[in-house]
Amino acid sequence: MTEVMTLIGGRSSKQGTALCAGKLAPEYIELTSVVEMNVEDMARLGLSNNSKVRLRTPVGEAVLRCKGRETKDLPSGILFMVYGPMTTQLMAGDTAASGMPISKNIDVEVEPVPEAGTGT
Amino acid sequence: MSENLKFVPHATCTFCGCVCDDMDLTVDMDEKRITKAENACVLGKAWFREHGIEQRPYALIGGREATTAEGVEEAAQILARARFPLIYGLSDTTCEAQRVAVAIADMIGGTVDTTTSVCHGPSGIAFETVGESTASLGEIKNRADMVVFWGGNPAEAHPRLFSRYAVTPKGMYIPNGRKDRTVVLVDVRRTMSTPVADIFLRVKPRSDFEVLWALRALVKGRRVDPSIERRTGVSLAVLEDLVARMKSCRYGAFLFGMGLTMTRGRHFNSGALLALTTDLNEFTHWVAKPVRGHGNVTGADNVVSWQTGFPFGVNFSRGYPRFNPGEFTTVDLLARGETDAILILASDPAANFPKAAIEHLKRIPVISLDPKTTLTSQLARVAFTTATYGINVGGTVYRMDDVAITLRPAFESPYPSDEEILSAIRDRVRALLGGNRVPAVAPAVAAAS
Numbered sequence: 331m332t333e334v335m336t337l338i339g340g341r342s343s344k345q346g347t348a349l350c351a352g353k354l355a356p357e358y359i360e361l362t363s364v365v366e367m368n369v370e371d372m373a374r375l376g377l378s379n380n381s382k383v384r385l386r387t388p389v390g391e392a393v394l395r396c397k398g399r400e401t402k403d404l405p406s407g408i409l410f411m412v413y414g415p416m417t418t419q420l421m422a423g424d425t426a427a428s429g430m431p432i433s434k435n436i437d438v439e440v441e442p443v444p445e446a447g448t449g450t
Numbered sequence: 451m452s453e454n455l456k457f458v459p460h461a462t463c464t465f466c467g468c469v470c471d472d473m474d475l476t477v478d479m480d481e482k483r484i485t486k487a488e489n490a491c492v493l494g495k496a497w498f499r500e501h502g503i504e505q506r507p508y509a510l511i512g513g514r515e516a517t518t519a520e521g522v523e524e525a526a527q528i529l530a531r532a533r534f535p536l537i538y539g540l541s542d543t544t545c546e547a548q549r550v551a552v553a554i555a556d557m558i559g560g561t562v563d564t565t566t567s568v569c570h571g572p573s574g575i576a577f578e579t580v581g582e583s584t585a586s587l588g589e590i591k592n593r594a595d596m597v598v599f600w601g602g603n604p605a606e607a608h609p610r611l612f613s614r615y616a617v618t619p620k621g622m623y624i625p626n627g628r629k630d631r632t633v634v635l636v637d638v639r640r641t642m643s644t645p646v647a648d649i650f651l652r653v654k655p656r657s658d659f660e661v662l663w664a665l666r667a668l669v670k671g672r673r674v675d676p677s678i679e680r681r682t683g684v685s686l687a688v689l690e691d692l693v694a695r696m697k698s699c700r701y702g703a704f705l706f707g708m709g710l711t712m713t714r715g716r717h718f719n720s721g722a723l724l725a726l727t728t729d730l731n732e733f734t735h736w737v738a739k740p741v742r743g744h745g746n747v748t749g750a751d752n753v754v755s756w757q758t759g760f761p762f763g764v765n766f767s768r769g770y771p772r773f774n775p776g777e778f779t780t781v782d783l784l785a786r787g788e789t790d791a792i793l794i795l796a797s798d799p800a801a802n803f804p805k806a807a808i809e810h811l812k813r814i815p816v817i818s819l820d821p822k823t824t825l826t827s828q829l830a831r832v833a834f835t836t837a838t839y840g841i842n843v844g845g846t847v848y849r850m851d852d853v854a855i856t857l858r859p860a861f862e863s864p865y866p867s868d869e870e871i872l873s874a875i876r877d878r879v880r881a882l883l884g885g886n887r888v889p890a891v892a893p894a895v896a897a898a899s
């Protein structure tokens with residue numbers, strides 16, 4: 331089952347502190363490989379915390395771990411993740427003559443990734 | 451910890467655009483590391499803690515260890531040979547180094563662009579179109595009784611913006627601090643910044659422009675249809691209440707983030723906010739400031755502006771500066787495969803640019819200057835290790851409100867500064883080219899006059 335949702339890229343303070351230690355360190359790579367998702371959307375897609383999910387745009391795709399957020403914090407249909415090597419996979423190079431690629435509010439296809447042994 | 455401690459008062463943190471200059475540092479001079487950073491926020495503490503001296507080669511050429519001088523020679527050869535070279539980054543170094551970077555771009559007839567183009571570049575375009583009602587952060591602290599944060603999450607990205615300037619501090623005309631301010635936050639999701647606000651407007655993604663335009667209409671006394679709520683997620687009653695407050699405050703300040711510039715609408719969104727600021731000045735005083743990310747990205751705007759007349763995305767191919775976002779901005783130049791060599795100063799585009807742009811970085815010679823190993827330095831043909839600005843290197847940086855601040859470095863690094871490496875590259879390129887590649891006046895024009 332796939333659904334189209336809106337991905338927002340952004341910063342977090344954990345990312346900021348991990349960045350100082352180095353972007354190649356495992357902590358930074360881990361932080362930038364997680365996507366936050368509304369808990370009701372996760373339940374509908376059969377996902378739980380730490381499940382693997384594939385995000386796809388016309389230019390590329392990324393497989394991430396998901397983390398649930400309550401509806402009051404993150405509305406249904408919206409995803410959040412911190413910028414990093416994974417978000418670059420999903421961003422288009424076109425800037426509409428502005429210099430700025432669209433980095434927030436990107437339409438992405440969301441698809442659960444079955445993991446070995448889970449049968450999902 | 452050794453006994454050999456040094457105390458550095460009033461040092462400056464250059465991690466984010468707040469550029470806090472009240473850091474009291476304790477430095478272990480034997481271990482060359484900062485053991486304590488009083489007054490720093492969680493990000494500042496990490497910044498000081500993690501910037502000790504790492505044992506790294508002075509330079510790597512094609513992955514092989516080299517001296518700084520060998521790196522300079524290789525970098526100069528690359529830049530002198532290139533037909534459409536680009537100098538990019540600049541936001542995490544001193545103004546002194548930025549100045550040399552612009553001089554190199556000028557000399558080689560290349561392009562200079564900064565991380566502004568993927569940050570508040572759209573706001574830069576909007577400033578040129580709409581104009582700017584501006585203020586220093588000190589003025590906001592002392593006067594603003596209404597503050598609107600739009601499309602940003604300062605609690606996580608600029609933690610001391612709230613406590614030092616815009617929410618809690620007492621000011622000359624704000625004697626009770628937080629109690630005297632109305633704080634509004636506009637975003638598409640709740641963040642760690644939301645609890646700070648008296649009023650939180652959750653707008654639907656991609657509808658900031660519509661909300662701003664509706665506010666403009668209401669400020670001017672025009673009718674707005676209640677269906678605005680269906681489109682934007684914000685009811686007409688909430689918008690009307692906000693407008694009444696905005697018109698009746700004594701001094702209002704918008705502090706806006708990349709929630710406006712990185713989404714559909716880009717410079718139109720920033721422009722709408724600046725236009726709303728202008729409209730509000732018919733009734734009371736309002737200012738608008740972009741909240742800037744990197745420690746000296748504001749310096750990059752200032753230096754590139756004072757040297758070329760434009761803030762970013764400047765090309766010198768014709769011997770004079772031309773500004774054209776979309777044509778001379780880095781993501782475009784890379785994604786279209788136009789650039790044939792790039793010098794990346796204190797920035798890591800391989801970690802945050804669109805895939806198509808990163809693919810091109812892998813095809814061309816890259817020169818990188820960075821205190822740390824990054825994804826960009828890993829794919830560089832020449833990778834220099836540099837001293838860290840603000841910690842090892844003195845100089846000037848600009849706070850996000852365009853206030854210049856002098857750095858007080860804590861301890862010396864064995865590695866050279868960006869300015870030293872860039873100056874050596876500039877001198878060598880000049881020798882290789884025999885002066886500017888593009889004459890100030892083209893020979894044909896000179897002959898005709």
Ligand code: SF4
Nearest residue numbers: 463466469470491494
């Ligand atoms: S707010 Fe920014 S400049 Fe100030 S201490 Fe924190 S990271 Fe450093």
